[in-house]
Amino acid sequence: MDQMRLGRRAAMAALVKDRDDDLLVVPGLGSTTWDLAAAGDNPRNFYLWGAMGGAAMIGLGLALAQPKRRVAVITGDGEMLMGLGSLATIGNKRPSNLAVIVFDNGVYGETGMQPSHTQGGVDLVRVAGACGIATCLDVRDEAALANLAARLKTLHETLFARVLIAADEPPRVLPLRDGAELKDRFRAALGVKA
Amino acid sequence: MTVQAGQWPDQLFDAIKRGGVRQVGYVPDAGHARLIDRCRADADIHDVALTTEEEGVALAAGAWLGGQRAALLMQSSGLGNCINMLSLARTCRFPLLMLITMRGEWEEFNPWQVPMGSIVDPVLKLCEAEVYRVGEPADVAAAAARAVRQAFGDERIVAVVLSQQLIGRKVWTK
Numbered sequence: 001m002d003q004m005r006l007g008r009r010a011a012m013a014a015l016v017k018d019r020d021d022d023l024l025v026v027p028g029l030g031s032t033t034w035d036l037a038a039a040g041d042n043p044r045n046f047y048l049w050g051a052m053g054g055a056a057m058i059g060l061g062l063a064l065a066q067p068k069r070r071v072a073v074i075t076g077d078g079e080m081l082m083g084l085g086s087l088a089t090i091g092n093k094r095p096s097n098l099a100v101i102v103f104d105n106g107v108y109g110e111t112g113m114q115p116s117h118t119q120g121g122v123d124l125v126r127v128a129g130a131c132g133i134a135t136c137l138d139v140r141d142e143a144a145l146a147n148l149a150a151r152l153k154t155l156h157e158t159l160f161a162r163v164l165i166a167a168d169e170p171p172r173v174l175p176l177r178d179g180a181e182l183k184d185r186f187r188a189a190l191g192v193k194a
Numbered sequence: 195m196t197v198q199a200g201q202w203p204d205q206l207f208d209a210i211k212r213g214g215v216r217q218v219g220y221v222p223d224a225g226h227a228r229l230i231d232r233c234r235a236d237a238d239i240h241d242v243a244l245t246t247e248e249e250g251v252a253l254a255a256g257a258w259l260g261g262q263r264a265a266l267l268m269q270s271s272g273l274g275n276c277i278n279m280l281s282l283a284r285t286c287r288f289p290l291l292m293l294i295t296m297r298g299e300w301e302e303f304n305p306w307q308v309p310m311g312s313i314v315d316p317v318l319k320l321c322e323a324e325v326y327r328v329g330e331p332a333d334v335a336a337a338a339a340r341a342v343r344q345a346f347g348d349e350r351i352v353a354v355v356l357s358q359q360l361i362g363r364k365v366w367t368k
Contacts, residue, residue, distance in 0.1 A: 024259075024260075026256075046259060049285075050281050050282065050285065051252060051255075051278075051279060051281060051282040052278075053248070053252075053279070054248070054249075054251070054252030054255075054279055054282060055252075056252075057249045057250075057252035057253045057256065058252045058253070058255050058256035058259070058282075059256060060242070060253055060256060061217060061252065061253040061254060061255060061256025061257035061258075061259070061260065061262075061264060062256035062257070062259050062260040063256075063260075064217055064240045064242075064256075064257065064260070064262070065216070065217070065256070065257045065258075065259070065260025065261055065262035066260040066261070069260075083249070083252075085244075085245030085246055085249065086245070086249050086252075088245050089242065089243065089244055089245055089249055092243060093240075093242060179282075179285035179286030179287070180285075180286055180287045182286065183258070183259065183286045183287065183288065186259050187258075187259060187261065190259075190260065190261065192260065192261025193261065
């Protein structure tokens with residue numbers, strides 16, 4: 001079964017391949033931050049080393065503030081589960097430029113591969129749909145991943161996607177971890193003041 | 195100038211408007227009811243109803259990354275929901291403007307409000323927030339204006355704590 005699943009590093013690389021300057025990416029703490037760093041550093045990445053449960057809401061605030069750019073939150077199932085209420089909040093607001101993508105391997109990889117609630121039967125695609133997000137994708141193969149990557153190039157809606165990935169642990173690739181520097185370089189790349 | 199008892203929510207609204215706040219996150223709260231209504235009625239403000247206050251800490255961080263100012267409205271109980279997420283603001287030095295209505299102090303009827311209400315000030319200090327406590331209507335406008343300047347000017351966590359005496363006693367039987 002696991003041999004059939006997508007690899008997390010390849011999945012991340014596919015989602016950010018040939019990205020333009022208007023794609024802003026917020027990964028969740030842990031593995032998706034390492035995955036995004038492995039795909040290539042970019043000042044328009046806001047890596048999280050903490051704030052568990054906050055990735056999707058950071059994405060919402062950013063999407064509302066930058067309506068002409070596209071925001072992709074790419075996080076793990078454990079991180080999403082801690083902020084499950086944020087799907088309800090996002091389902092109420094529905095900005096036209098926000099994608100919440102969950103790499104779901106059914107385990108907490110950073111802490112010893114303990115099973116997550118998705119392995120216990122929680123279906124995040126149906127949760128997101130029940131929260132009012134109209135487009136909810138269940139990505140299980142290369143074709144569906146390519147479709148999701150293509151949608152990220154021209155986003156006109158709130159989108160949720162669960163990407164079923166293998167429960168493996170590729171070598172860590174650690175990005176910058178000074179939060180103030182990450183914030184300042186992100187804002188400088190966007191040219192914002194406020 | 196004499197400030198009428200009921201005017202302070204409008205003064206808070208004026209302060210955040212003058213301060214250029216464009217996103218307001220809130221969990222519904224009786225003390226903030228008028229301020230929430232004013233924010234919802236303002237076409238230039240994204241009003242974001244939250245399921246829990248910690249969502250608002252992350253929302254405000256995202257807003258600042260994208261060049262907008264945010265405010266977070268909550269009741270004192272909500273501060274407890276925020277503590278770990280405040281690490282985001284502290285580590286990254288995000289501005290965070292919190293307007294907190296107090297429960298669990300003056301003439302509180304509900305003892306369940308007391309445990310969190312009684313530790314709001316020390317918790318805010320431990321989280322490195324600047325705290326402006328307001329008990330009189332005449333002091334609201336100046337405190338709010340100063341909090342706005344400090345939060346966004348210095349990229350800091352700043353809390354305006356509105357005492358229960360200012361807000362008034364909750365009516366339990368109608």
